């Protein structure tokens with residue numbers, strides 16, 4: 001079957017060559033073998049048996065949007081009168097090109113690709129959907145794809161098997177994205193030899209094993225995404241050598257152990273996401289070195305310490321999430337310096353004590369979740385803050401936390417000494433509870449009743465107090 005179609009291609013190629021000869025010899029040409037390689041690759045992918053006939057000169061007269069060529073000097077040094085030649089440098093197939101992009105039996109022709117030594121970009125999105133396809137090790141061996149800089153095989157539900165270690169041979173690679181496929185097995189150690197790699201995205205696969213110890217060799221890496229796999233083990237300290245790293249997403253894996261000290265060396269890091277793992281605390285104070293950090297997402301790890309002090313020195317932070325991290329003790333008072341903070345999520349921890357007053361004056365805050373803690377006392381909020389945050393303000397599930405509207409004239413404390421220490425629901429008096437309920441229902445209706453002497457209410461007595469501020473509006 002395969003040989004039959006390649007015989008057809010050969011016949012076609014000969015017809016085309018005869019045609020080309022008649023076309024005039026000054027025409028810039030293409031290597032016959034390379035053209036045949038392109039035809040083979042396209043016929044193995046596309047559901048279009050006439051592609052080769054419709055695009056006999058894909059670099060010149062009959063272009064196709066997913067194929068790009070570049071004019072290069074002939075490298076044989078011959079002094080004939082046609083010193084330049086077209087080479088195929090890019091093959092891209094995705095929904096932007098065709099819909100559906102590939103035939104159900106699509107496969108990757110390694111024999112075809114072997115004939116495309118100038119290919120710099122191979123990107124196949126949503127191409128392998130039905131017939132199982134795996135990456136053969138030979139695809140990256142014997143100087144096959146030896147010019148490749150950008151390999152993106154993304155969103156291919158039938159692309160499975162392991163990531164071949166021979167990928168490590170392609171030293172020219174700058175971008176490697178194998179996201180949203182069905183890859184299993186480990187991340188081959190050989191990947192760490194790709195010293196020119198700037199972006200590595202292996203997210204949304206089923207990779208197991210641990211992150212290779214030598215990951216620090218990828219010195220040019222700026223974007224590194226391993227999220228949504230099943231990677232376990234500890235984080236290698238060599239991560240600290242990735243000094244160019246700007247985005248590191250390790251979320252939704254099975255990582256354990258502590259974040260190593262060396263992570264504090266990642267001075268260019270803008271995003272650090274380790275959410276949904278099994279990382280334990282304490283987090284190293286060296287993380288205060290992440291001066292460019294804007295997104296710190298630790299959510300859902302058993303950190304089980306107090307709030308880390310280094311957070312206060314991350315002046316560029318925009319998003320901070322420590323939800324479900326087992327944080328205990330008081331809220332940090334030093335967050336007032338985080339003027340750019342837009343989202344603060346500390347929900348479902350064991351934080352206790354009062355809420356520091358700076359919370360009400362963080363100028364850019366748009367989302368605040370302090371729910372499910374043991375916070376008490378009052379939060380002073382302005383009408384302006386309420387307008388800004390609206391329904392993204394959640395302080396439910398805190399025993400004895402009150403909201404105080406700082407624009408109202410009369411303010412009455414609703415904190416009982418019992419609530420500060422006890423945090424036991426039944427330690428609240430019935431009367432106080434009723435008072436809060438009344439205030440609450442007034443607030444639901446957005447109506448002011450003089451009988452309540454102010455806009456404040458207690459939070460967290462059972463579930464009956466729904467405390468999203470949007471209900472106030």
Ligand SMILES: *[C@@H]1O[C@H](CO)[C@@H](O)[C@H](O)[C@H]1NC(C)=O
Nearest residue numbers: 207208209230231232253254
């Ligand atoms: C990852 O952790 C989950 C939850 O603990 C567990 O069910 C699963 O087996 C783990 N997977 C691997 C590959 O370790």
Ligand SMILES: *[C@@H]1O[C@H](CO)[C@@H](O)[C@H](O)[C@H]1NC(C)=O
Nearest residue numbers: 240241261262263264265286
């Ligand atoms: C990386 O971090 C470690 C521990 O924090 C430190 O000893 C080392 O000097 C740092 N290396 C570089 C290159 O900054």
Ligand SMILES: *[C@@H]1O[C@H](CO)[C@@H](O)[C@H](O)[C@H]1NC(C)=O
Nearest residue numbers: 314315316317338339340341
């Ligand atoms: C806060 O954000 C603004 C606008 O994005 C930026 O110009 C400023 O440098 C940031 N502040 C800090 C401390 O990073």
Ligand SMILES: *[C@@H]1O[C@H](CO)[C@@H](O)[C@H](O)[C@H]1NC(C)=O
Nearest residue numbers: 324325347348349371372397
């Ligand atoms: C809080 O976290 C616990 C586990 O740590 C979980 O069982 C519970 O559902 C969470 N509560 C909420 C309201 O998300």
Ligand SMILES: *[C@@H]1O[C@H](CO)[C@@H](O)[C@H](O)[C@H]1NC(C)=O
Nearest residue numbers: 328329330352353354420421
């Ligand atoms: C907070 O909880 C810790 C125990 O986790 C306790 O020692 C401390 O007294 C509590 N602080 C307040 C203000 O309730």
Ligand SMILES: *[C@@H]1O[C@H](CO)[C@@H](O)[C@H](O)[C@H]1NC(C)=O
Nearest residue numbers: 360361381382383384406407
């Ligand atoms: C109310 O809060 C706003 C903003 O947080 C602040 O500027 C103002 O001074 C406060 N007013 C009073 C009376 O506390």
Ligand SMILES: *[C@@H]1O[C@H](CO)[C@@H](O)[C@H](O)[C@H]1NC(C)=O
Nearest residue numbers: 347348369371391392393394
């Ligand atoms: C706040 O966190 C709780 C518990 O983690 C969650 O159930 C709730 O949906 C969050 N609230 C908002 C407004 O996001």
Ligand SMILES: *[C@@H]1O[C@H](CO)[C@@H](O)[C@H](O)[C@H]1NC(C)=O
Nearest residue numbers: 383386405407408409455472
């Ligand atoms: C806060 O008080 C001001 C002035 O009394 C009032 O206009 C505003 O509606 C109040 N806001 C809330 C949420 O109670």
Ligand SMILES: *[C@@H]1O[C@H](CO)[C@@H](O)[C@H](O)[C@H]1NC(C)=O
Nearest residue numbers: 418422423424425426427428
């Ligand atoms: C709350 O306090 C009451 C009486 O002081 C006690 O009987 C009850 O067990 C306490 N509940 C909890 C959850 O600590």
